[in-house]
Amino acid sequence: MVRTIIWVIYFIIKLLLITPKLIKLKSLGRQDKIEERDKLAYKVARSWGRDLIEKSGSKVKVIGEENVPKDRPVLFVSNHQSYLDIPILLGYIDKPKAFIAKKELSNIPLFSTWMKSLQCVFIDRSDIRQSLRAIKKGIELLKKGYSFVIFPEGTRSKDGNLMEFKPGSLKMAIKAKVPIVPVTIKGANKIMPRGKIVIIPTDVEIIISKPIFIDDGIAKDSKGLTEQVWNTINDNLK
Numbered sequence: 001m002v003r004t005i006i007w008v009i010y011f012i013i014k015l016l017l018i019t020p021k022l023i024k025l026k027s028l029g030r031q032d033k034i035e036e037r038d039k040l041a042y043k044v045a046r047s048w049g050r051d052l053i054e055k056s057g058s059k060v061k062v063i064g065e066e067n068v069p070k071d072r073p074v075l076f077v078s079n080h081q082s083y084l085d086i087p088i089l090l091g092y093i094d095k096p097k098a099f100i101a102k103k104e105l106s107n108i109p110l111f112s113t114w115m116k117s118l119q120c121v122f123i124d125r126s127d128i129r130q131s132l133r134a135i136k137k138g139i140e141l142l143k144k145g146y147s148f149v150i151f152p153e154g155t156r157s158k159d160g161n162l163m164e165f166k167p168g169s170l171k172m173a174i175k176a177k178v179p180i181v182p183v184t185i186k187g188a189n190k191i192m193p194r195g196k197i198v199i200i201p202t203d204v205e206i207i208i209s210k211p212i213f214i215d216d217g218i219a220k221d222s223k224g225l226t227e228q229v230w231n232t233i234n235d236n237l238k
Contacts, residue, residue: 073145075170077181079151102155139176179211182229182236
């Protein structure tokens with residue numbers, strides 16, 4: 001419990017310390033220095049993500065980093081095990097990225113502001129119209145060159161096993177015609193077990209599988225594509 005208290009205090013202090021950077025980001029945006037703004041946002045967010053995981057006492061091993069295309073935007077499709085999946089993926093996959101995140105995260109002061117600075121899109125799955133607008137915005141940002149992470153299960157797994165993907169989860173990649181990169185997170189559910197407010201040092205693995213490039217044939221078989229991505233992630237969990 002002591003580690004958990006220290007971690008929470010660190011989380012809050014770190015957010016406060018990096019807040020002045022938000023002023024710099026807004027200034028760069030007003031000057032239309034978008035590339036410089038995005039680089040700074042990513043640099044700060046990646047450092048923040050790694051710091052949080054290190055302060056939890058956990059270690060992260062990345063397998064398959066060479067599978068991430070460097071020259072184009074991608075849609076990372078990941079399983080969802082923990083509240084800490086976002087800082088894990090921010091800190092340990094070295095490619096600027098935003099997240100398709102549930103709307104509840106937009107209510108967290110400062111944290112939500114940083115997510116917005118990364119171009120994250122918040123989605124309310126209980127509101128079909130809002131969900132469609134959010135996905136459309138994600139597609140537009142992918143086309144502009146931003147990479148995204150989506151958790152197609154829609155919520156965290158209770159036992160670490162992979163759940164079914166929500167319908168239309170891969171629509172963003174199909175419409176924007178960007179590669180899908182399956183990502184498997186193993187062990188993150190043990191850092192902060194579901195239903196418990198406690199931090200437990202854990203060894204975590206991130207397995208990055210080979211990208212799936214979207215062609216006309218794959219685009220027409222969305223069900224087959226979903227099964228392929230699900231099977232890839234599930235096989236890596238075993």
